[in-house]
Amino acid sequence: VVVASALIEMYAKCENLDEANSVFDSLPQKDVVVWNVLVAAYAQHGKGYLALKCFENMQQHGVLLDQFTYSSILKACGSVGVLEQGAQVHEQIVDAGYQSHVIVQNALVDMYVKCGSLNEACKTFDRVKNRDAVTWNTMIAGYAEHGFAGLAAQYFQEMQANAIRPNEMTFSAILTAFTYTGLVEEGVQYLKDMEVFHGLKPNIVHINCMIDLLGHAGCFYDVEDLLKITSDLD
RNA sequence: GUUUCAUGUCU
Numbered sequence: 001v002v003v004a005s006a007l008i009e010m011y012a013k014c015e016n017l018d019e020a021n022s023v024f025d026s027l028p029q030k031d032v033v034v035w036n037v038l039v040a041a042y043a044q045h046g047k048g049y050l051a052l053k054c055f056e057n058m059q060q061h062g063v064l065l066d067q068f069t070y071s072s073i074l075k076a077c078g079s080v081g082v083l084e085q086g087a088q089v090h091e092q093i094v095d096a097g098y099q100s101h102v103i104v105q106n107a108l109v110d111m112y113v114k115c116g117s118l119n120e121a122c123k124t125f126d127r128v129k130n131r132d133a134v135t136w137n138t139m140i141a142g143y144a145e146h147g148f149a150g151l152a153a154q155y156f157q158e159m160q161a162n163a164i165r166p167n168e169m170t171f172s173a174i175l176t177a178f179t180y181t182g183l184v185e186e187g188v189q190y191l192k193d194m195e196v197f198h199g200l201k202p203n204i205v206h207i208n209c210m211i212d213l214l215g216h217a218g219c220f221y222d223v224e225d226l227l228k229i230t231s232d233l234d
Numbered sequence: 235g236u237u238u239c240a241u242g243u244c245u
Contacts, residue, residue, distance in 0.1 A: 106238045109238090207241090
């Protein structure tokens with residue numbers, strides 16, 4: 001089973017989900033890890049419905065679910081956008097005693113964000129004791145997506161006050177917040193801060209964010225400058 | 235041996 005789960009994972013990473021599935025089917029005995037690998041494979045490749053189906057099967061087979069199962073299935077709920085189902089999984093998590101597991105909590109916050117429930121996301125976020133960068137990033141991205149640039153910026157400050165360093169994900173999240181609200185100056189400032197104060201080099205995602213930010217505002221001249229700067233980087 | 239977060243296009 002150990003070899004099989006590694007094999008399934010490899011097929012999944014190669015995006016060959018059919019082959020992953022047939023290896024899975026050929027197994028006479030399946031443990032929780034193999035199930036988890038398959039659920040995660042579907043969830044990670046945007047096959048939310050298949051992940052949910054697999055999750056259902058898994059439960060019918062009486063497999064004891066763990067933190068790996070829950071975090072993957074929450075991702076699937078988020079990508080499909082099924083809030084009720086996600087909330088149901090939330091209850092299961094509480095019953096199973098996994099509600100204090102950081103990764104599961106982060107997955108819960110993200111699920112609520114992706115299902116459009118900022119309220120529940122926020123409530124869940126507040127219950128997280130030891131927030132890590134992912135916890136903060138998820139919430140910042142959630143506010144960004146919903147057009148709350150002010151809150152996104154506030155959380156950006158708060159995360160640092162809580163001794164959590166912003167990373168690449170944090171910056172792309174905050175930059176999109178400014179794009180959606182047309183705050184060009186702020187975006188430019190954060191991009192600078194990213195290198196100057198945080199020692200992070202903007203990657204392709206950040207450059208795309210900036211092109212988007214400036215483009216939306218009609219600053220085509222600046223976009224050209226940006227393209228020049230970035231071609232010098234490589 | 236398995237899990238959670240970021241840009242745009244499309245779904």
